[in-house]
Amino acid sequence: MPEKDPQTVRLRAAQVRRRFVWEIDWNLLRTFTVIVQEGSLTAAGEKLSLSQPTISNALRRLEEHIVCHLIDRSSSYFRITPAGEKLYEECMAMFAIVAGLPELMEKDRNQISGQVDMAFASHVECPFLDTFLADFHKTNPHITFSTTVSSSRASAEAVLNNEAALGVFLTQEKLDDLEYTLLYREHFGFFCGPTHPLFQQRISNFDELRRLDYVSFKTDELSGALAPVAALRKQEQLRGKIVGQFTNLEEVKRLIKAGFGFGPLPIHVVAPDVEARQLWQLPPYKNPPSVDVYLVIKRTARRTRAQSAFLEALLTAIEATPLEGRTYPQPVEA
Template identity: 30%
Template sequence: MSQELEPKKGRRFAQSLDWNLLRMFYNIAQSGGLSEAARQINKGQPSISMALRRLEEYTNVSLCKRGPGGFELTESGQLIADVSQEIFESISKIPNTLNQASEEIRGRVRLQMITNLVNDSLNRPLEEFHRHHPNVELFISIAAWDVIQRNVIRNEVEVGIGPASQRLPDLSYEFLFSETYKPYCGKSHVLYGQKISSPADLATYRHILTGADEPLELIKFRQKWGLGIQIAGLSEHLEEARRMTELGIGVCFLPTAFAANAVREGTLYELMDDLNAPVSNIFLITNPKALEHPVHKILIEHFRKEISL
């Protein structure tokens, strides 16, 4: 091997390393592949592949195997993935460490939830928490339910709010409230103003689906009655799914609380009074093993107070 190709070592390695490449590889390893990493961090797969290639060139080793058998880390890749995890877990503790140094309760609490939750059991704890601790920043982000769970277990967010179709053993799930889903249509739709006698009556109509945010209970309900085979539209954002429904593009199952204002205004019509409509349970999701800053613990206690009512 020539002198130019010899890998850098020690401090020279650390000083010359593009740390963004290490962070990108950490995301790839945690996600189990390039395409899933691209989806989770909202970047194009070509940029993910380029970052991996640059890190392999810098370390002068192959970090993963890609082929018909799927994605797999090499031995060297696993070593770097383990070191990367330790680095980023240590970095994630910096805000907590800094906050603990302050006598006054300040800092930031990171919540992540599925889109457009409408319920007082979510609003009251946040309102109470802010009233008692106005100097704390509430940082709220939106993600699909599976991403929320992964981010809570990685300590990238302190609190998750969402369904739990598949539970991770290291997380805590506490029931917060339920969402009922019913089918709706817009004014220009042929069904506007009519009530169906059975969900099967909707099987011949085109539906608007909500992608990754669709709860498992609703998926099973649609499959049972043969709904959504004919697709009129798709959006993982409920606001856009509602927009398409109001425009008469198709029938869409929406949470009743989320659709309530549009129903009152007449832009949406509820097609089914069936009490057996699908119900999705929403949970407070936390990591019992996470390093707790007092401000995080206080917010979680506000939610638990709401749960106990």
């Protein structure tokens, strides 16, 4: 059998690619993306207001069209194949490009518009960032923002999956695919609520805390993002029963206020609660543990003009501001 001419092979391959682009139903890619994000066909159907058979049929048609198996699933099992993971990554990149199309249509090319999606940890409170956002909005009024608030891990996943252009959260283990820039540093103190036996007592050391019930974050462990807090607990032998662990600051604060136990909170975040006599600070009063909060982006992400403008401006502002000006509470001058 004679060998095929290389030029003929390339031409046929090009024809196949062109046919693929023109014949594929782009809605199938959107449906596939939602299936991956929701983690099941049923949940995807609810999100898109479509029946489960319709979602299943869409996935089958997409797999037939690209001649590739994308998801392994059964009644109790759901896993994206390597090919499916690659397609999902490309879909998110395409959606980012589509999201930027309106700004490309702007008549005034010097006026940037578009949306910047951000993923924050639950207790992000950074006056430096607030000031930057206010100034940036004045000079870029046509750029809009969307923020999701969740755990640090979920925020990292959102950035990895191109669901957010940037994340602001704590981290202990840095991932190779993400780029980390120290945004601000915060100090944690131990606090109790009005019904706690130590409320309004100025105790001098940790002796009275060692066996008391404790409320904290799930990352309050030596291998977690709140490792400095966990290290202090270990050093001071604080071994009371842990009565609650959460990923959300408001829930930690709620149980502390309710008298379940004492626990760690960012000092500058809860300053109004202390002033209102809803929380009381306990030792250590000097040199409290500090935790770094990072601005996180994906190294290989394809960004819109709005996203690029925002990140470039924010990184420039961070570089121009010493860490002391991004540390909370601000140090008190002697």
